[in-house]
Amino acid sequence: MPQPQNAIRLAHITKTFGEVVANRDVSLEVRRGEILSLLGENGSGKTTLMNMIAGIYYPDEGQLFLGEEPVDIRSPRDALRLGIGMIHQHFKLVDVFTALENIALCMEPGRRLDLRRVRSQARAICEKYGFALDLDQKVYEMSVSQKQTLEIVKVLFRGADILILDEPTAVLTPQETEKLFAVMRNMKADGKAVIIITHKLHEVLTVSDRVAILRRGEYVGTVNTCDATEETLTEMMVGKKVELDIERPEPDHPVRRLCIQHLSVNSPEGGRVLDDVSFDVYGGEILGIAGISGNGQKELLEAIAGLQRVEGGASIQFFPPEAEDRPASLLGKSPRDIREAGIHLSFVPEDRLGMGLVGSMGMTDNMMLKSYGSGHSPLVDRKAPRELAEEIRQELGVVTPGLNTPVSRLSGGNVQKVLVGRELAASPVVLMTAYAVRGLDINTSYTIYRLLNEQKKKGVAVIYVGEDLDVLLELCDRILVLCGGRANGMLDGRTATKEEVGLRMTNLQTETEVHA
Numbered sequence: 430m431p432q433p434q435n436a437i438r439l440a441h442i443t444k445t446f447g448e449v450v451a452n453r454d455v456s457l458e459v460r461r462g463e464i465l466s467l468l469g470e471n472g473s474g475k476t477t478l479m480n481m482i483a484g485i486y487y488p489d490e491g492q493l494f495l496g497e498e499p500v501d502i503r504s505p506r507d508a509l510r511l512g513i514g515m516i517h518q519h520f521k522l523v524d525v526f527t528a529l530e531n532i533a534l535c536m537e538p539g540r541r542l543d544l545r546r547v548r549s550q551a552r553a554i555c556e557k558y559g560f561a562l563d564l565d566q567k568v569y570e571m572s573v574s575q576k577q578t579l580e581i582v583k584v585l586f587r588g589a590d591i592l593i594l595d596e597p598t599a600v601l602t603p604q605e606t607e608k609l610f611a612v613m614r615n616m617k618a619d620g621k622a623v624i625i626i627t628h629k630l631h632e633v634l635t636v637s638d639r640v641a642i643l644r645r646g647e648y649v650g651t652v653n654t655c656d657a658t659e660e661t662l663t664e665m666m667v668g669k670k671v672e673l674d675i676e677r678p679e680p681d682h683p684v685r686r687l688c689i690q691h692l693s694v695n696s697p698e699g700g701r702v703l704d705d706v707s708f709d710v711y712g713g714e715i716l717g718i719a720g721i722s723g724n725g726q727k728e729l730l731e732a733i734a735g736l737q738r739v740e741g742g743a744s745i746q747f748f749p750p751e752a753e754d755r756p757a758s759l760l761g762k763s764p765r766d767i768r769e770a771g772i773h774l775s776f777v778p779e780d781r782l783g784m785g786l787v788g789s790m791g792m793t794d795n796m797m798l799k800s801y802g803s804g805h806s807p808l809v810d811r812k813a814p815r816e817l818a819e820e821i822r823q824e825l826g827v828v829t830p831g832l833n834t835p836v837s838r839l840s841g842g843n844v845q846k847v848l849v850g851r852e853l854a855a856s857p858v859v860l861m862t863a864y865a866v867r868g869l870d871i872n873t874s875y876t877i878y879r880l881l882n883e884q885k886k887k888g889v890a891v892i893y894v895g896e897d898l899d900v901l902l903e904l905c906d907r908i909l910v911l912c913g914g915r916a917n918g919m920l921d922g923r924t925a926t927k928e929e930v931g932l933r934m935t936n937l938q939t940e941t942e943v944h945a
Contacts, residue, residue, distance in 0.1 A: 435496060436461045436591050436622035437482060437513070442491035444477055448830075451477040455491070455648040457641050459591065464613055464623045466633040466654075468666055469643035470870035471842030472828050475626050478643070479593045483515035484508035514584025515593040520576050522568045528579050529564040535583050547586075554585050558615045561608070573722050574605040581612070591622045598632060599867070599896055602721060603931040610636045628871055630659040631899060642666055667872045675875070675903040676882050677922075683711035686748050686859055686890035687733070688756070693740040694728045702728045704914045710859065710890045712750075715881060717905030717922060718894040721934050725914040726894045727779050730861045733892075734776045735764045736784075747772055750858060750888075775857035777849055777865050779894075781841070785848045788837030792818035792829065792847055795836060799855055821850030825876060842869050853880055860884055861892040866900075878904055898927045912936040 438458040444451045452474040459465050469475045480486045482493065484505040493500050495511055502508050508515070522531050533547045548564060555562050562578050571579070577597065584592060594613075598606045613623050613636060627633060633640055634654055642649040642665045649665050687710035694703040703725040710716050718726050731737040733745055739760060746756040749772070759767060767774055778784040786795050796814035818832045825846040829839055836844055849865055862881070866874040881891055881904070895901050901908055905922040910933040917933045 434461050435459065435494070438494040438497075439478070439482075440492045440494065442478065442481065442488045442493070444474075444481060444486060444488050450646050452481075452488075452643075453646045455643070455646075457648055457651060459622045459624055460639075461590075461622050462617055462620045463638040464617050464625065464636055465651075466637035466640045467624060467626045467643070468628075468630075468633065468640055468662060470645075470666055470872060472645070472840050473643040473666075473870070474646040475643055476595060479515065479595070479624065479626060482508065482513060482591075483593060484513075485515075509584070509587050509589065512588055512590040513593070514587060514589030514591070516577065516580045516584065516595065516597065518596050518599060520580050522576060522579065524569040525567065527565050527567055528562055528571075528582075531568060531579060532564075532583055532586050535587050551582060551586060554582055557619070558585070558612050559608075560612060574601055574608070577601075577609070578612075590620070591624070592616065593624045593626070595626045596628070597625055598627065598629060602934050603898060603927050604935070606632070628869070628874070629897060629899075630662055630871060633657075633662065634659065644668060663871055666870065675878050675900065677904060677906070678882065678886060680711065680714040680906055681886070681888075683713045684748070684750075684753065684888070685709050686712045688744070688746040688748070689733070690744040690746075692729070692732060692743045692745070694725070694732050694737050695740060696728075702914050703732070706911070706914075706916045708909055708916065708919060710892060712858070712888045712890045713885060714906040715885050715891040715893050715904055717901040717908040718892065718911065719898065719901055719908050719930050719934060720911035722896075724911045724934075726911060727863060729911070730776065730863055730892065730894065731778070733759065733859075733861065734774065734778075735759065735762050735767050747774075747859070773856060773858040775852040775855045775860045777852050777860075777862040779863040781844050781848055782837060786836050786844065786851075789835050791831070791833035791835060792822065792827070793832045795847060796821075796851055796854075799851060817851075817854055821847060821854070825850050825873060842873065845869060846873060849877060849880075853884065857884070857889055859890045859892070861894075863894045864896060865893065867896065874900075898930050901930070902927060910934055 435458045440456050442455045443453050455478060467475050477486060481488050484502045484507050487503055493502060500511055529544065529548055529551065532551050533542060533544060551564055560578050560582060562582060568576065597609060601609065616623055637654050639651050639653055640657060640662060641651045644666060690707045692703055692706045693701060696702045720726050728737050732739050743760060745759040747759050748756045757770060757772065782788045793811065793815045796817045815832065821827060827843050827846045829843060836847055866877050885891055893905060902922055902925060908920045908922050908925060908930060910917045910930060912934055913936060917936060
């Protein structure tokens with residue numbers, strides 16, 4: 430049987446940023462007609478390596494080969510000219526344009542704009558690979574899945590034969606993920622090379638042919654997916670065995686800590702983001718919040734934390750451990766009011782640097798923002814914040830040149846570790862996390878799950894907003910599903926299925942239908 434032809438080959442690639450070595454002497458190959466998964470811990474150099482293929486960075490050492498021909502890729506335009514397209518996590522679309530108009534923007538400079546021809550070519554691409562895309566729909570009307578589809582069609586329109594997808598399933602439902610995998614298999618059957626960067630090992634094993642693994646910027650090896658398991662892949666990524674079972678102890682005498690009634694929040698544009706949502710949160714349990722991105726999860730947590738204006742008729746009651754019969758209202762209170770009232774509420778927001786941390790400060794100064802000085806002024810006593818910063822660095826493996834290095838210089842995963850560690854250390858009664866493991870490698874993610882369970886055992890009420898339904902179903906005791914800003918069911922995490930949660934997220938299944 431003939432050996433598959435290489436689509437692109439990397440030979441001894443090295444890339445540094447100052448004193449930081451992102452990739453060191455990496456050599457690997459990607460074949461035509463295959464789906465290659467790229468795995469590695471945070472800071473292992475996956476995205477940097479792919480950015481060099483896509484023309485965003487230029488290697489300090491080494492050579493790229495297209496087939497067996499050496500190539501010099503100095504810009505994304507060079508990459509597209511060579512048939513290489515990268516679909517990033519953050520889409521590059523014009524919201525007020527239609528899908529067709531966004532595709533037309535991809536035309537080579539100097540070519541005459543012919544929307545009829547663009548429509549014909551785009552429709553042919555959709556039919557060939559099985560895309561469901563309305564070419565006349567405005568981008569601002571599209572779901573995340575539709576926007577991602579449009580981005581893929583854009584690079585195929587430019588003639589890409591090598592496609593790189595960065596965390597392509599991060600915000601997709603199980604049903605949308607299956608559709609994407611079907612499309613990827615169609616592209617593979619057409620001889621295209623598809624590279625996916627992902628942290629979801631079960632998806633790697635489902636869709637890829639081979640898996641390439643990086644560790645601390647160096648190439649560890651490539652294995653055939655049929656010979657791999659989640660445990661063997663994790664061991665290659667981390668360099669040691671990692672336990673991949675998420676603990677879920679039974680709640681021990683759960684006590685109500687929050688009672689949310691008729692919660693509604695409007696967007697700045699005037700539309701309703703949350704509409705009449707009611708539920709209770711109990712100490713000693715983990716409550717999961719499931720929903721497609723943009724369905725009110727962010728606003729829900731921010732409203733509880735005092736960061737969102739709540740519409741009339743709502744009620745947010747907090748039941749303190751020392752006076753459970755005298756609930757305190759959080760409605761209308763700012764985060765400072767909540768803190769000064771002695772309400773121990775910790776919040777890991779979705780916006781890590783914009784809301785959670787001060788990017789220009791180091792770890793120590795960001796710890797001081799929460800005043801952990803045991804009664805001393807944080808402006809005088811730096812010892813406690815420094816010790817806490819060092820403890821978080823050791824416990825969560827934060828990769829930083831020093832405790833005073835601005836956190837904005839750290840990778841996204843390491844920024845998240847700093848934020849989660851700080852909020853966990855505040856001894857909360859209620860802990861709210863929005864995408865606590867987004868961008869984190871598998872090893873650190875399981876560390877976070879363990880820490881959340883430790884909080885649960887202490888009687889903390891944990892609210893966990895997550896994207897990975899497999900994790901939600903393994904970690905959470907109950908799951909509240911949001912769809913279109915409304916509650917579409919409260920499910921038992923031990924008995925609910927992934928398919929049921931996915932259907933409720935898209936409003937295809939309701940409480941009435943379940944019990945019909």
